[in-house]
Amino acid sequence: MSFACNENNKIKQHIYKDTTKVESLQYKAFISYSHKNAKWAHWLHNALESYKIHKHLIGEKTEAGVIPDKLSPVFLDRAELASATDLGAMLTQSLEHSWCQIVICSPTSANSHWVNEEILTFKRLGREARIFSLIVAGEPYASATKTPELECFPPALRYQLDNNGNLSDKPAEPIAADVRKGKDGKNNALIKIIAGMLGVGFDVLKQRELQRRHRRLAWLTASAMTGMVVALGLAINAYLARNEANKQRIRAEVEAETANRTANFMVSLFAVSDPSEARGNTITAREILDQGAKRIETELTEQPIVQTTLMHTIGEVYTALGLYNRAQDLLSQTVSQRQSLFHQTKVTGEELADSQGALAKVNTELADFDNAVTLYQHAIDLLNQSNAENQQLQGDLLAGLAEVFFRMGRYEDAGPLLQEVVTLRTQTFGSPSLEVADSIQQLGLNYYDRGDMQQAESHLLQSLEMVKGLVGSEPHPTLAENIGNLAFLNHVNMQFDEAEAQYIQALEMYRTLLGDAHPTVAGAYANLAFLYNDFGKYSEAKTMYQQTIETLRQVYGPSHPKIAKIMNNYAYLYHDIGEQEQALAIIGQTVSMAQKELGDNHTDLARYLSTQARWLAEAGEYSEAVPLQRRALEIKLETLPPGHTDIATSQLDLAEALAGIGEYKEASALATDSLNSLIESVGEEHWYVAAAQLALANTLLGENNTHDAEALLLKSYDHLQRSPAVPNVYIEKALNRLILLYSQTGQQSEKAKYQQLLTNLSAEPG
Known part of the structure; x- marks a missing residue:
């Protein structure tokens, strides 16, 4: 039905109390946007539909309803509505069947009649509380300033409806995320919108995102720090x-x-x-x-x-060791x-x-x-x-099995084992005891893995209090470990000041107990490096990485596999902030160290070689990259089981380098093998698959098979766009190759389209 109708109809629509449930509606969201903001609308559409809701949130009841298992489908596509007098039956019906509305806000959308009408329509359904805004340009409420042309909120967003369903002069307070430079950034803006849609706090979802990163980093630190002299x-x-x-x-x-x-x-x-x-x-x-x-x-x-x-x-x-x-x-x-x-x-x-x-x-x-x-x-x-009757050994075996399950991501399986470890160690050592405190601490970390922050914090605090009761507040290794884990929890909870203070407190305890030259002290420095890196304090992160490396050198001498692991992470910091020359210099040192310490046939060496070669290829140094990638692949084939993901990614990297020197036939075979292996090992939805498609399309381009290359490039680009976590370098590759394709085929309008998308991508924050 149309909303260009009589006032009585509007009143009925407005006073109607919305009792619809999210599961009964066709769309999770309706995206309203002006034509000039299509890029942002498509990015948001792909990001929402590909977002994986954490399994522990699914089914939870919030003020927004029961949390679904996914955020698709999201309604997006619509044609410009030239001179119509109403929204039309299709758009009206889509709005009626949408749980939320998301408005892309910019000066052009603020002046769009149809964006404004869509907002009015959704408000008159009684769903004003489920309208979310994404500011991409302009300024909110600029219409009341000396620069009204910068206004980004349409009138229907700025004001509330009156009892007759018309706009009043009473200001509204739109719920907005902001991707403009210096504001939320793309990732945080996306999380804000999703948090609002699901009816959960921003911190809850942000914690989930940080968990994926931090538990990986925590494992990496453990891997790098494992073993002492x-x-x-x-x-x-x-x-x-x-x-x-x-x-x-x-x-x-x-x-x-x-x-x-x-x-x-x-x-x-x-x-x-x-x-x-x-x-x-x-x-x-x-x-x-x-x-x-x-x-x-x-x-x-x-x-x-x-x-x-x-x-x-x-x-x-x-x-x-x-x-x-x-x-x-x-x-x-x-x-x-x-x-x-x-x-x-x-x-x-x-x-x-x-x-x-x-x-x-x-x-x-x-x-x-x-x-x-x-x-x-x-x-x-x-x-x-x-x-x-060796309860100590039984507890150690159960704790070891729980650790394997953690490494495999089987957190639910690890939990009961750790509960049993607490019981066994209580029977063996009595409570309170340091052994029991440690098992409670491990159980707390498992609650963290399972997304139960309240239980995680409770167990970590319980462990800390038990340790303090046993050893006091003076420096003690178990006390330092407990404080470090609480710092980690605050780190994930985005409590920077608390996390920094606790990390430093743990570090100083370790230094007092162990001296400056000890691997555990180096691990404490590495924790601070991760914290500073996560919060954009890159200068401080560099300093902490340098201190970590220096401390490890005091322990192991100038060269050691554990130093190489930290240098690898240090190199990635420079690469991620765009200092490619320094990143290549450090990864080169890492490779040399690994060759000296691990020999010529070690998996870690292969990984460092792959990274070095990939960055050389990114810099256009394909002839240098090819032999390094060949050697990396040879080592992985010798040291890893068949079908391992690392083998497939090495095939992909080698295919890219070979295409760079014109060896398209071999590159095509490798890219095909990589693609098939990745589909089997990580599934078709993983962005690695899109990266392999991108490499295969590149070989087709080199062989002038533009027809097949176009289909594969478009498929790869669409796939990469759907993943908010994909590194920008792969999206840039896809866009550059589409630009090259349309240059070769003379399709200037398509070339210009993707050239503009590439320009926009370079200008985007985050």
């Missing part, structure tokens, strides 16, 4: 403690012989007859460990109990041999379970999650079947 004396102490436990389980004569031979063996590791054989002037703990591991495998084959005990001990030391591949070799042998000894009743189920857990921990660090889960589950079952 472990004094060999500590390794021996760990071994002796383990040996003491063995004495209670193995026959006295066997254990005495084992202890004697083991002690002799450990002492003999220090008996280096020729110090010149060491790589430096001093013999390092790593050299002693490597020598010991080699001797264990060759000299103790006739003493399998001693051999497996030592393998297990040194395997755990390798794990603590972050030397996961070497640890995996030793612990795999340990598990295999202890399984045989277990069947011969020469070792207990508890000992076998302990080794399975140690190997599972290494597999977790190597991202071999499926095998880690299997090992942990076997170890837990074996411990239960053995009727061993």
Whole structure:
């Protein structure tokens, strides 16, 4: 029906109390815009329809209704309504069937008769509270100033309706997000609108967005910081403690012989007859460990109990040092041999379970999650079947399995395990105790992963209070860890001042306890770097990254794999803020360090090479990029399982570089393989797939197959546009290639269209 009708009809529409539910309406939103703001309307449409609502919000009841599982469909497309006297049946019906209305606000929309009519129509449906504004240009309420031409709000937004459904002179207060320079920025503006549509607070959704980033960063920090310099004396102490436990389980004569031979063996590791054989002037703990591991495998084959005990001990030391591949070799042998000894009743189920857990921990660090889960589950079952009363080991195994589930994103599965860990450690150590406090803290972090901020904060505070009651307020490593985790929670909650103060407090505690040269201190600096980076304090972030690297160099010397990991993140900071030359310089240093420390066949090296080559290609240095990408792909094919996403992305990167030097046939084959693999591994909706389509289209362009290239480019560009999180560099690539395509085909109007979109993209904030 039309709204160009009599006043009585308007009154009925206005006094009608809207009781419609979101699930009963066809559209989640109706976007009102003027023709000149079509770019922003299409961006918003794609962003809303592709937005993934967090599963913990779906079904929640708010003032706006029950939160749906998605925000599509959104009504957008409409033709300009030339001289019609009303909106027309189609638009009126679409408005009636829309849960919300979003108005793109600019001086042109403020002067658009039809945008104003759409707002009036929606208000007369009784849905004024569900109108949201996106300011893209101009100034709100400028009509009352000396520059009325800058007004961005249409009259129907600026004023309320009277009882007759007409505009009154009573000012309204539109709910607005603002993408203008220096305001919200695109991402925050989008989150504001979605928060309003769903009836949740802005902070709730912002936390979800930051969770995706911060838990990744938290894992990255843990990955970079894993392992410390472990004094060999500590390794021996760990071994002796383990040996003491063995004495209670193995026959006295066997254990005495084992202890004697083991002690002799450990002492003999220090008996280096020729110090010149060491790589430096001093013999390092790593050299002693490597020598010991080699001797264990060759000299103790006739003493399998001693051999497996030592393998297990040194395997755990390798794990603590972050030397996961070497640890995996030793612990795999340990598990295999202890399984045989277990069947011969020469070792207990508890000992076998302990080794399975140690190997599972290494597999977790190597991202071999499926095998880690299997090992942990076997170890837990074996411990239960053995009727061993080792609650400490049981708790450690459950905590380890929970960590794997966290790495896999299976937060719901990790929760019950951590609840059980709290119970076991309470029974084992009593409450209060530092062990119980730690398990409560881990459970709090799991609540965070599951989106329950209230429970997360409650558990972290409970853990902190327990620790304070045990150790006081003086510097203590467990207290510092608790404060750091609360800082992390405030970080995610966008409480910058609180997070900064707590991160600094934790850092100062660690420095007091551990000195300036310690990996944990470096990790505290890295946390501050992430905080400053997230809040746009790039100068401070640079300083903290530099301090992190300097601290790690004090610990490990000038070169170490963990330094390389942090340098990789540091390089990305420069790349993200547009300082490409500095980013390339740092990633080049990272590659050199990785080659020295990890050798020529390590997955981390391959990843750094891929990054370096990708940035060289972005700078047009394709001939330099190609050999680096080839080597990166070779390493990944040798070190990663078939079908791994990293292999597909390397194929994609190599295809882009090859196309840059005109090798279109090989590039096309690689891009096709990458596309098929990514569809299978991450699904067709992931933007990686669009990036692979973009690379394949580039090879078609190079072969002058403009027909197929056009179809694929348009499909890729549309896909990339639908993802608010996609890096702009890929959208820019798509636009540049569409411009090239239409230059080749002489379609000047299409070329101009995408040239303007590229100009607009470069001018957009955020």
